[in-house]
Amino acid sequence: MSEAELVLCTTRVVTPQGMRAASVSVRDGRIAAVLPYDARPPAGARVEDFGDDVLLPGLVDTHVHVNDPGRAEWEGFRSATGAAAAGGITTLVDMPLNSLPPTTTVGHLDTKRAAARGAAHIDVGFWGGAVPGNVEDLRPLLDAGVFGFKCFLSPSGVDEFPELGPEQLAAALGEIARFDGLLIVHAEDPGHLERAPRASGPHYAGFLASRPRAGENDAIAGLITLAERLAARVHVLHLSSGDALPLIAAAKRAGVRISVETCPHFLTLTAEEVPDGATEFKCCPPIREAANQEALWQGLADGTIDCVVSDHSPATVDLKTADFGTAWGGISSLQLGLPAVWTAARRRGHTLEDVARWMATAPAALAGLGHKGAIEPGRDADFAVLAPEETFTVDPAALRHRNKITAYAGKTLHGVVRSTWLRGRRINDGTTLTEPTGRLLERPPGH
Template sequence: MSEVSLLLRGTRVVTPEGTRPATIAVADGAIAAVLPYDAEPPHGASGPAPVVEDAGDQVVLPGLVDTHVHVNDPGRTAWEGFWTATRAAAAGGITTLLDMPLNSLPPTTTAAHLRVKQDVARPKAHVDVGFWGGAVPGNVKDLRPLHDAGVFGFKCFLSPSGVEEFPELDQERLAVSLAEISGFGGLLIVHAEDPHELAAAPARGGPAYADFLASRPRAAENTAITHLIAQARRLDARVHVLHLSSSDALPLIAEARREGVRITVESCPHFLTLTAEEVPDGATEFKCCPPIREAANQDALWQGLADGTIDCVVSDHSPCTTDLKTPDFSTAWGGISSLQLGLPAIWTEARRRGHTLEDVARWMSTAPAALAGLTGKGAIEAGRDADFTVLAPDRSFTVDPAGLHHRNQVTAYAGRTLYGVVTSTWLRGTPIHRDGVLAGPSGRLLERNN
């Protein structure tokens, strides 16, 4: 075994066996062992003694894994980019992110387009970065080459995406794409809103949040998920529901799983911490699709997390320039910028509801890593990458947009007091963020099965 270069110890280390005092031994960027707290530094035959870092009574979590990030690079880098997004991720305790295939130009719908994006990301990544491919009309022939090139799965929309270069799949095209993806054992991740339900909903422009909410009814999600379950059942395909907002869909998903349908689901910090009742009219920093719904709906989503129907919590960081957040909810760009704030936002609400940091680690690290097949990520145990988030869980702060690292400092969390300060973030045993200071880019580009 390689010689240990780092011992990271703390009185509260979150491991798969629970939270306990421990010392984590790191060698060659991986966790060599999780030892008792008072373990002595090993004495190797050669080389320097290991560095000893003590987290004290702060909590050492596995590095977070965010499988839903819109980096928009190349092509829309005025909105975001790999340099800024990955710095925000590192500051927020995220050590691995997966980039969505749309909002960049070109979109990740061919292997050649993937290579363009990889070339752009490689010198800018402060955290490890992987990529989703896209399933759009006309690219069925490109899906297998993208899979072979290392994407972690394929995203599609069932209603318009908002950008013309990434059109939605109707039910016939969904069936064809899903059959192809299922044939080589791939994963389809789905923006599930039904276009017919959206077309039938009342549409009224203007600043009133109630009007926008009525235009994106729960029925749009529920119907789309019902159709997706039917397709997955027929093909024995693996599917994943993105950014679940409607709690009405939880019984549908739970029943499908009992029947053996291979379906997983995520939700997002904004659905779990923000409510429709508190969104001011004209405050389009709160606009996203599907939308932030009522407090009672949020309570049901938390119950879905508690009982395991919802697998994971990821950001759906979808930024834009400030001018696109017009006061009109019908025309403003939809997306919440929260990459740096997901952990404290979720922890603030989780602690209030009686959940633990072990739960948060499962939702925001272990489960997203499992979704993507990132076997080296997601837990503090021997053999995994030495990726850590050190959190002061009882410290609070007030969100100042000027202190955020994503490119355009627009966020729905401005002015909120949150609990949980990320004091350091470690990637393969090296600190990439400590006490607000960020190191240079050292992230790697990941491919499926790596």
């Protein structure tokens, strides 16, 4: 064994080659080697033996709304990254909206970084925003280190981050294609939303009707056409419509550079179970019916959907009114995404290797974080230690999110996160967090 300062041992280590008993040696915050479980540790190395608990790569969540600065009463870097660490996440990429200012210029990015510096329990990167009138800001933002650019095709819900119309989308994507950047897209067609019945009142069915699947499907179809014409890279955010999967699969087969994510709430919650007035279940696009959910699981199984990320979108309690028309939309799940997905995945015959691929390896690849997302030599020594057979019942009061609102309240989930490790240092022991030591990440050169 090469010299190491730390050796982590368990009978179940999830590696790119599968799960096996192994000893993982760590040196200078990176994985030095993955060796047999019974390999003799070097003299002086500290050994942590986790028995039969599973050693997973630290999860990478590329879709998080931290809202800091400006709306830090909704969430902040310390609380968001603390919740993430408690849930086995070691890297997140922050969305450019819901903070004030939004991340649409280099100056605004500097403001965002200043808010995060010294407050992050885990590593944090940033998406830039593509909004009307900021085409000239896109390349400077990329050079300043953002991982790509987010846009909306329909109203975002906040006035300071407007949607792109068709000509504006083409202009922004054309500019991004010139430097081979990545555009990540909230794909709902505004025409469908305008024609749909308005949501109001406590009944979830009315809200669901206001965000029809056709709105997602047509927006994605148009995005595919534009990406193909411009030879651009695009990523579909928070896919909820299973009807869009065939056209996405066909686009991938045709060579269109498109990737897709979905979220824990779409994979684990259904429209049929939402009680009247329970706006903790409200998000856009919406949680759909059970049959649609099974289509999403099939899309994950066959590779049409690339990754699973949270779309953690918090709000204060007063914004979650009992009226689905007026309540703020968003689900907070940083701390619960891993057990929620694992609970549903294991029932369908999926493995923890699948979960690690969806929630660590693929999101890391999306952001170009080649040193994250897998347990293999050279990568950062970021880990989640999971007891996959153990269960717990979700108690909102135990969550580290700033506002204790969750659609998972009272649910029994499989998978207890025993500890979380960032670059070879335990930052969460299952009950307490260390002081923040996360780094601010920049886009790797060439991504």
